[in-house]
Amino acid sequence: MSNLTTAVLFAALAFGQSAADPASEIARAIRERQYELAVKLARAALAHSPNDVRILTMEAIANSAQGHDADALAEYRRVLRLAPDYLAAVEGAAQIEYKSGSQGAISLLDHLLELRPD
Numbered sequence: 001m002s003n004l005t006t007a008v009l010f011a012a013l014a015f016g017q018s019a020a021d022p023a024s025e026i027a028r029a030i031r032e033r034q035y036e037l038a039v040k041l042a043r044a045a046l047a048h049s050p051n052d053v054r055i056l057t058m059e060a061i062a063n064s065a066q067g068h069d070a071d072a073l074a075e076y077r078r079v080l081r082l083a084p085d086y087l088a089a090v091e092g093a094a095q096i097e098y099k100s101g102s103q104g105a106i107s108l109l110d111h112l113l114e115l116r117p118d
Contacts, residue, residue: 026058030065038062053083060092069096087115 029038042059060075076093094108
């Protein structure tokens, strides 16, 4: 997981989170490198909130960390359909597309530069 993805993930979670929020548990599992647990928790949370971009993004991060890039990319794409400017998903998808040599990385990297020109 890249430093940018980690920073964006935890910054996003810092706002409006309560101890009962499943995002906190998923983030903790990711921090502790318990990626299978993170995916399991994410899927359970998504059963109740299927379009929660935070949860979808964390599921993608956990899948990517396990080497399941196809699953992670599908999840990032779903997030980007729901929230095209969700930074963690743009960065994560761009990273996977770039790593695989896909032309799709170009538009994602361009969009990332629009979102974060600095």
